[in-house]
Amino acid sequence: MSFTERAGHGMETVRAAIKPGGPARRGLSEARYRAAVTARRVGAAERALPSFLIIGTQKGGTTSLHAYLAQHPDVGEPVIKEIQYFSLNAYRPLDWYRAHFPRAGRHHHVFESSRYCLFHPDVPARAREALPSVQLIVLLRDPVGRAHSHHNHQVDMGFEPLDFETAIAREPERLAGEEERMAADPRYRSFAHQHFSYVSRGRYAEQLERWYAHFPAEQILVMPSEDLFADPAATLHRVQDWLGLSRHTPETLSARGARRYSSMETALRDELRGHFAADSARLEGLTGVRLPWV
Numbered sequence: 001m002s003f004t005e006r007a008g009h010g011m012e013t014v015r016a017a018i019k020p021g022g023p024a025r026r027g028l029s030e031a032r033y034r035a036a037v038t039a040r041r042v043g044a045a046e047r048a049l050p051s052f053l054i055i056g057t058q059k060g061g062t063t064s065l066h067a068y069l070a071q072h073p074d075v076g077e078p079v080i081k082e083i084q085y086f087s088l089n090a091y092r093p094l095d096w097y098r099a100h101f102p103r104a105g106r107h108h109h110v111f112e113s114s115r116y117c118l119f120h121p122d123v124p125a126r127a128r129e130a131l132p133s134v135q136l137i138v139l140l141r142d143p144v145g146r147a148h149s150h151h152n153h154q155v156d157m158g159f160e161p162l163d164f165e166t167a168i169a170r171e172p173e174r175l176a177g178e179e180e181r182m183a184a185d186p187r188y189r190s191f192a193h194q195h196f197s198y199v200s201r202g203r204y205a206e207q208l209e210r211w212y213a214h215f216p217a218e219q220i221l222v223m224p225s226e227d228l229f230a231d232p233a234a235t236l237h238r239v240q241d242w243l244g245l246s247r248h249t250p251e252t253l254s255a256r257g258a259r260r261y262s263s264m265e266t267a268l269r270d271e272l273r274g275h276f277a278a279d280s281a282r283l284e285g286l287t288g289v290r291l292p293w294v
Contacts, residue, residue: 028080036079040099048076048104049097052111052135052243053127055211056118057201059149060141060225063256066113068236071250076107083112086127087120090186094130109243116194119201121179121210122186128214136215137239141225142293143202143280144264144272150198152261159195165268168199175200199275205282212286222287229255 028036040047054062054069063081070077078100083089085097101110117123118138127134141149151167154160160167175197178190201207211220221242228235232253240247280294 033080037096037099040079041095044095044098046103047098047101048107048110049101049131050078050111050134051109052137053117053131054111054113054115054137054139055123056115056138056207057140057146057204057225058115058119059146059153060115060139061228061255062113062115062139064232065137065139065228065236065239067256068232068250068253069111069239072109072240072245072248074108074245076102076110078110078112081112082114082116084114084116086123086130087114087116088189090122090126097130109245118207118211119197120182120193122183124211124214134215134219135243136211136220138208138211138220138222139225139228140204140222140283140291143199143204143276144269144293146225147198147202147272148264149261150201154195159191164198164264167196168272171196171199199272202276203279205279205286208283208286222289224289224292226292 054066056062066077066081069075080100083097083100085092089096100112117127127136147168148164151160151164162170174192178193181188182190182193208220208222221239223235223238232255233249236249236253237247277294280291283289284291284294
């Protein structure tokens, strides 16, 4: 069965040539990216593994935070932003992952950002096995606005043929059985789980509970995305302090990937707000973080 046939659930209009989860390659073509990783696998043991990861959430400012942190003189980044090793490439050997990073000793910290990691149910156990001491940064955005932005992004990418209200109504149907398929086969890539999880990704407490089951709370920094949007310099400095880095402020702190979309119907917004209320309350108790949308 082909990838697009497997994805199904309203994906009739998705182009078969589109590959799910393609990482941001910073101008590298597919061929050059593959060639670079293949060449760097020779002597991969001499390359650093990340000391911290930005794991989510999608549409929560992770691209901006990655860009800000990458400009610190003591921080090294990989050849691509989103390697998705623990989510989409878990079947690959560790030396493939190492090949993406600078040589050990060149930087105080090495990191990467893969926004799908927070939501993917199998990632916490995989990350714990490979990187038991890694520090984890989680940006969480108002789940209502996040869901709407996520849907608009999928429409812009040509992935989503349904309007927002229809898409969230059909989300349970589209995602049914996908996590079980993912758990059974590390090579299985669920297009629906990655791209059509508008409401599911906003249930943050259940996602973080999986991470806390594998990592101590002191290794996880949880922050509202709204803090980054409102005061990027102060939020960046907070992250740098937590990582043990000196404070460094880039010359430009403009948001990366920000878009403006049409507003949501008030009734639908209120319905979603009610849907997320219990999870958000549980999230505050779980993390001790005051959430601006509660």
